[in-house]
Amino acid sequence: MMNYAYDTSLQETMILTEAFHTDRAIYDNGSLYKFIWVQEGKLTLIVDHVEIEMEEDEIISVSNLHRTEFKNVSGRYLALLFNENFYGIYKHEKEVSCSGVLFSGTSGIVHLRLPIADSELLREVVDRMVTEYILRDSLQGEMLRLLLKRFIILCTRLARKQLSGFPVNEKGFDIIQRYYVLVDNHFKEKKQVQAYAALLHRSPKTLSNLFAAYGMPSPLKIIQERVVTEAKRLLLHTSHSIKEISVILGFESVGTFSRFFKNMTGENTSAYRKRLQ
Structure with a gap:
């Protein structure tokens, strides 16, 4: 069974494992970005209380903000895990352009189906990673970083194709990506959409038309989903009161927050x- 880990005194971590679900030390580590790739059979995950069914040659990317649980493992999968110290997603954003595509804080998880050619390319990268784990010389960390970067770029390209549903206009998709970030x-x-439109030097109508053209949720819906996703995390994984959570999320009053949550989920905060705790 594949199980390799790279750790340094600078708290840099990159892990390649087929036993993520059985290793409590890494399973409970909330700092890790994750790629989970089904190699054979099927896999059922629960990410932020949303069930995800996966089959062979499907891969998901999960940020360090998401809570990931394994419900059922009927086959073999590969997990590629790393933390911000090893490879900073935002630090390397200009190189790999994955923020807002592969990794964001929303509840929408990128779930990709790998065509044969893409699967083979990713397998080649993983094989090279295994070789580097075995070598263990002074250049090991830098080589693993380069290989991780290649893995991320390959997945980002595939995500851009599959999320848009048609050949990607680089400029348009870059705006969408920057909006998510x-x-x-x-x-x-x-x-409000107007605030982000100003930061992007676009009008709200232009953004709405762009997102619609790519079959994406509306710009306002993206803001609302990000807020409600964070609200759910705070409700389930902290002891903050409803009032404290409303302040953390920037609402004028607890009543405004409660109405927003009820409108978005159909359920009140309490x-x-x-129900879920």
Whole structure:
């Protein structure tokens, strides 16, 4: 069974494993970005309380913000895990352009089906990673970083194709990607499309038309989903009161927050917390 780990005194971590679900030390590590790739059979995951069914040659990317649980493993999968210290997603954004595509804080998980050619390319990268894990020389870390970068770029290209549903206009998709990144960074204080349109030097109508053309959720829906996703995490994984959560998320009052949550989920905050905790 494949199980390799690279760790340094600088708390840099990159792990390649087929036993993620059985290793509590890494399973409970909330700092890891994750690629989970089904190699054979089927896999059922629960990511932020949403069930995801996966089959052979399907891969998902999960940020360090998402809670990931394994419900059923009927086959073999590969997990590629790394933390910000090993490879900073935002630090390397200009090189790999994956923020807002592969990794964002929303509840929407990128779930890709690998064509044969893409699967073979990713397998070649993984084989090279295994070789580097075995070598263990002074250049090991840098080689693993380069290989991870290649893995991320290959997945980003595939995601751009599959998420848009047609050949990608680079400029248009870059704007969408930047919008997602901005929402991730500012959703607590900026909840209107106009604020993000100004940062992107576009009009709200232009953004709405662009997102519609790519079959994406509306710009306002993306903001709302990011806010409600964070609200759910705070409700389930912290002891903050409803009032404290409303302040953290930038709402004017607990009543405004409660109405927003009820409109988005159909359930009030207290009932949601009680049901899922």
